[in-house]
Amino acid sequence: MSRRTPLPSGLSCGLDFLIDTNWSPEQALAVYELLNDLRTRIWLRYGEDVIELIRRQRWPAPNLGDINDLSEPI
Structure with a gap:
């Protein structure tokens, strides 16, 4: 199996x-420009x-279950 x-x-x-x-190089540039235009x-x-x-997928909401607990973290 090859590494991807x-x-x-x-x-x-x-x-x-x-x-x-x-x-x-002209063909490669044409494809690059097509993809850039699509993007x-x-x-x-x-x-x-x-x-x-x-934002939702990469930075999920923090767990706020103990938001009222003001004690020092362990």
């Missing part, structure tokens, strides 16, 4: 996406929702 490059999404399984090693469009439409979802 970590992805920003955190995904570690699924289908590999192979990039042809024979792409020209911009998604951000313009869903940016606030994405921020809120990331």
Whole structure:
């Protein structure tokens, strides 16, 4: 089994996406620009929702069960 490059999404399984090693720099730039434009469009439409979802997933609410307990932590 080969080691996979970590992805920003955190995904570690699924289908590999192979990039042809024979792409020209122009082809690579075209794909890069397409993805960048797609990212911009998604951000313009869903940016606030994405921020809120990331906040909830990565920074869950603290446990406030003992909020009234003012004693020193152990």
